[in-house]
Amino acid sequence: MxxxxxxxxxSRLKRNADGLVPxxxxxxxxxxxxMLAWMNDEALHRTLTTGRATYWSRSRQAFWVKxxxxxxxxxxxxxxxxxxxxxxxxxxxxxxxxxxxxxxSCFFDELKVDR
Amino acid sequence: MxxxxxxxxxSRLKRNADGLVPxxxxxxxxxxxxMLAWMNDEALHRTLTTGRATYWSRSRQAFWVKxxxxxxxxxxxxxxxxxxxxxxxxxxxxxxxxxxxxxxSCFFDELKVDR
Numbered sequence: 001m002x003x004x005x006x007x008x009x010x011s012r013l014k015r016n017a018d019g020l021v022p023x024x025x026x027x028x029x030x031x032x033x034x035m036l037a038w039m040n041d042e043a044l045h046r047t048l049t050t051g052r053a054t055y056w057s058r059s060r061q062a063f064w065v066k067x068x069x070x071x072x073x074x075x076x077x078x079x080x081x082x083x084x085x086x087x088x089x090x091x092x093x094x095x096x097x098x099x100x101x102x103x104x105s106c107f108f109d110e111l112k113v114d115r
Numbered sequence: 116m117x118x119x120x121x122x123x124x125x126s127r128l129k130r131n132a133d134g135l136v137p138x139x140x141x142x143x144x145x146x147x148x149x150m151l152a153w154m155n156d157e158a159l160h161r162t163l164t165t166g167r168a169t170y171w172s173r174s175r176q177a178f179w180v181k182x183x184x185x186x187x188x189x190x191x192x193x194x195x196x197x198x199x200x201x202x203x204x205x206x207x208x209x210x211x212x213x214x215x216x217x218x219x220s221c222f223f224d225e226l227k228v229d230r
Contacts, residue, residue, distance in 0.1 A: 009226060017132075022202075024139050024148055031146030033139055036202040051230035076230075080222040083214050087137075087151040089222040099198050107195040107204040111124060115166035115191075 005045040013041065014086040020056060021086055025098065027105075028077040028091045034098035035106040037064075039088065044079075051076045053092055072096040120160040128156065129201040135171060136201055140213065142220075143192040143206045149213035150221040152179075154203065159194075166191045168207055187211040 004010070015021055020038040027034055037055040039047065043063060046054040053074035057064040067073030074092040081088055099106040119125070130136055135153040142149055152170040154162065158178060161169040168189035172179040182188030189207040196203055214221040 012224075022137050022151060024151060026148055033141055033148065033204050036137060036139060036197065047228075048226060049229050051228055076228055079226045079228055081224045081226060082151065082221040083216050083218070083223070084221075087221075088226075089148050101198050103198070106197040106199075106202075108198070109127075109196045111163060111194045111196060111203075113162075113166055113191055113194055114164050 005041045005048075009044070009048075009081070010041060012081060012085040013044075014084060015040070016086075018058070020058070021088055023053075023055065023088045023090055025053065025074065025090045025092055027094050027098075029093070032105050033107060034092070034094055034104070037066075044088065047076060047090070048079060053090055066098075067095060070096070070100075072098065074098070120156045120163075124159070124163075124196070125156060127196060127200040128159075129199060130155070131201075133173070135173070136203055138168075138170065138203045138205055140168065140189065140205045140207055142209050142213075144208070147220050148222060149207070149209055149219070152181075159203065162191060162205070163194060168205055181213075182210060185211070185215075187213065189213070 025034045040056045043056045053066040055064045073095045077091040140149045155171045158169045158171045168181040170179045188210045192206040
């Protein structure tokens with residue numbers, strides 16, 4: 001594992017004031033959007049070099065390998081950077097529930113749209 | 116159109132220091148993740164009451180109705196709030212390209228994953 005994120009990736013990343021980018025996580029099979037988490041450079045580096053989705057927990061201020069405690073691992077199929085470098089999209093093989101509530105996806109609360 | 120976001124939605128939103136939440140935008144047909152943008156309360160309110168995806172442009176500090184200038188409208192099928200209220204997921208009928216580069220999706224730059 002290389003010690004740091006390659007320059008060609010690091011130079012394109014546009015981080016927020018806390019040094020983070022949002023990571024959108026999508027199920028590789030169903031296409032369902034499962035969750036959104038946050039990554040700093042090192043979390044992205046670990047994700048790219050291990051194939052295991054690794055985030056930065058803003059509440060705990062610590063790295064967080066998805067599934068490490070829950071067993072609900074995310075095996076990373078692909079990682080894409082968006083056009084302006086401020087968001088990444090992970091396609092993952094999700095083991096079990098992505099959401100800490102036990103739901104498959106964190107997005108289960110539908111709001112009413114008027115048309 | 117009600118003048119403000121309903122209390123039962125506003126009370127669940129967890130905004131960042133700038134009063135914004137990220138909005139993940141997914142194609143209602145293909146499931147492709149198209150882009151990520153940002154909403155304040157009023158942008159979410161406008162989205163829910165008009166069915167037209169409306170964001171807050173951080174660079175221009177202004178509301179931004181997707182497609183207003185490009186013609187690449189997003190007709191909103193559904194809006195979901197995530198389990199901790201800090202992200203929304205839009206399912207949209209996308210007219211044309213979602214990305215300002217002309218690409219269908221903003222996520223076209225695949226990074227190398229080692230496994």
